[in-house]
Amino acid sequence: MKPFTKHTGLVAAMDRSDVDTDQIIPKQFLKRIERTGFGQFLFFDWRFHEDGSDKPEFELNRPEAKGATVLLARRNFGCGSSREHAPWALEDYGFRVLIAPSFADIFYNNCFKNGLLPIALSNEQVSDLFGRVENYPGYRLTIDLDTRRISDEHGLDLPFEVDDFRRYCLLNGLDDIGLTLKHEEKITAYEAARGLV
Amino acid sequence: MWCAHGCADGDGRADLAGGHRARYDIDDVSHGRPVTPWRPLFRYEASTTMPDAPRTIVEKIWDDHVVCAPEGQQTILYIDLHLVHEVTSPQAFEGLRQEGRQVRRPERTVATPDHNVPTTDRGLPIADPISRQQVDTLRKNCQEFGIRLYDLDNPQQGIVHVIGPELGLTQPGMTIVCGDSHTATHGALGALAFGIGTSEVEHVLATQTLLQYPPKTLEIRVDGQLAQGVTAKDLILYVIGQLTTAGGTGFVIEYTGSAIRTLGMEERMTVCNMSIEAGARAGLIAPDQTTFDYLRGRQFAPQDFDAAVTRWQKLASDEGARYDKSLVFDAADVAPQVTWGTNPGQVTTVDARIPAPAQFGDEADRKSAARALEYMGLEPGTPVDAIKIDRVFVGSCTNGRIEDLRAAAAVAQGHHVAAGVHAMIVPGSGQVKQQAEEEGLDAIFRESGFEWREAGCSMCLGMNADILQPGERCASTSNRNFEGRQGRDGRTHLVSPAMAAAAAVAGHFVDIRRWDYK
Secondary structure (H helix, E strand, O other): OOOOOOEEEEEEEEEEOEEHHHHHHHHHHHHOOOOOEEEOHHOHHHHEEEOEOOOOOOOHHHHOOOOEEEEEOOOEEEEEOOHHHHHHHHHHHHOEEEEEEEEOOHHHHHHHHHOOEEEEEEEHHHHHHHHHHHHHOOOOOOOOOOOOOOEOOOOOOEOOOOOOOHHHHHOOOOOOOOHHHOOHHHHHHHHOOOOOO | OOOOOOOOOOOOOOOOOOOOOOOHHHHHHOOOOOOOOOOOOOOOOOOOOOOOOOOHHHHHHHHHHEEEEOOOOEEEOOOEEEEEEOOHHHHHHHHHHHHOOOOOHHEEEEEEOOOOOOOOOOOOOOOHHHHHHHHHHHHHHHHHHOOOOOOOOOOOOEEEHHHHHOOOOOOOOOEEEOOOOHHHHHHHHOEEEEEHHHHHHHHHHHHHHEOOOOOEEEEEEEEOOOOOOOOOHHHHHHHHHHHHOOOOEEEEEEOOOOOOOOOOHHHHHHHHHHHHHHHOOEEOOOOOOHHHHOOOOOOOOOOOOHHHHHHHOOOOOOOOOOOOOOEEEEEOOOOOEEEEOOOOOOOEOOOOOOHHHHOOOHHHHHHHHHHHHHHHOOOOOOOOHHHHHEEEEEEEEHOOHHOOOHHHHHHHHHOOOOOOEEEOOOOEEEHHHHHHHHHHHHHHHOOOOOOOOOOOHHOOOOOHHHHHHHOOEEEEEOOOOOOOOOOOOOOOEEOHHHHHHHHHHOOOOOOOOHOOOO
């Protein structure tokens, strides 16, 4: 997994709540057996007309959102299915950080497995960020996972929460399976004690 | 007696009441590769940690599955049963291959293709080459790693959350995972079951464990009795409406109360299935006599069943056990439900009118409602029973079991699908289909103008050819009404099987409490 330490990037604002995984990556693209190449299908039905042309009014198609690497949204982002294709698509499109008042559980967990950092802030803080995107053209945020702070060039400097273990794995780009296998003898002992083998 | 897998305790007992099972042999599920003999999956013993403290069922199952909790790390939790399907697994198997890893416990891993499979003639190859490749990939992966596969030509194939309980693989006290958010279905039998992403699928394949934090517990107690015509689907839609789609986030829900206790096993599955639509990864119901009666005699039920029941009886939450949060509902408040928006929390009763965005107190809710009404093509104030529909879908892991089909057939019998409405019935599994046919339900559906299909996820998520056309409005027994879920620009209303069948006949929503049963 790609490590995440510190990132500065353009913020795209998506003023929607309950953005579900069916919107993030519609089902017709789940048939692929690869892990890569999903960015082109991100928010497909919202981004494109049936004929494949852009829907200019969609948030990510606006000129100011081009090249964005930080996505700002409203509460319960990523609700719905367990499809990891959703973080794959966001990451492949170029996003590194997601900020919202809350995230759906499975989606939140899936992000950390893919070098994508989801940050939950309060409603007020998120609303403030929406205001800043509106007020400052080309608005950028710096996210420092090591110090757990978000800052901008206009005086913003906020702490954010992320649990120690996930932070450690993301900072170091660690493979969960490798970590668990360090305890393999305990798994074997558990199975033996329960008569499972 | 014969046994499909050479398993220790499979003695070929009939596994569906009165059901007939076609005989097949081990090659059908293993493709010639030897599969590891089946072992008992669960040995619940009272935990030795804090033996006197009252615990919830969630805490008991959790405690029983902790392998270790390394300092500063998530707990390593043992997984008893891993269910696998074609959509969320190919990248996980590929990951194993790249790292030269094996499947640690193939005998605890069971696979079936369901999401992406055609519900038409199974004798023909899958028309869509990409779908075909995905199903073929599952077959190859199961072969390579020695995993039991219920393939398309197997009479026991079906939606993974339907066949798990049906085969008796799902048992009380187990930890069960699957790369699918509706895995909570298995919680109906008192298992801690939840959906995981593909990276976690790979983790479970490689280690038979998952990294987890202890969940918070939410008790949803429903007292009283559901009124006639009001079903488990209406109950869970009502609860989601009250909780909102994020009200259960971070929790495992335990459903308790007299209204839950009187539900049959399949109704309990409908309730637990939709826990994720309230944001909860898992939902469960403590096992009781209903659970034990359901499991007894199923193919993979424990050989010494009575001893297992004695163990399972200890699982129920102890008197005085503490939940992180408790909510109480009255079953008498629940009426037949119809969703009007684009998430399952946007729901009302069949005798109500479509709400106006201004009715919502919160700015985000108002925006969301306005957007949903625009997408759904609905005007505030419209009576729900005046909404005309084009399509009807009865099926899915929420409502594709035999009792669901019986409920729909009882409504359809003696009536005919309205002109201009296209209605289809998709059984949740091969066994459900077979049983329905033995009971003559397929004939009732066909005579009433419904299409009768093969088992699969079908139009619940529209990965196969079963999709809505833009603008089409569907009464659906599935679990999600997200935009485009059943087809781009399709409009989904979630309802119970009886309400869906009634809508098919009337051409619009009708209050099932006033239905003219023939």
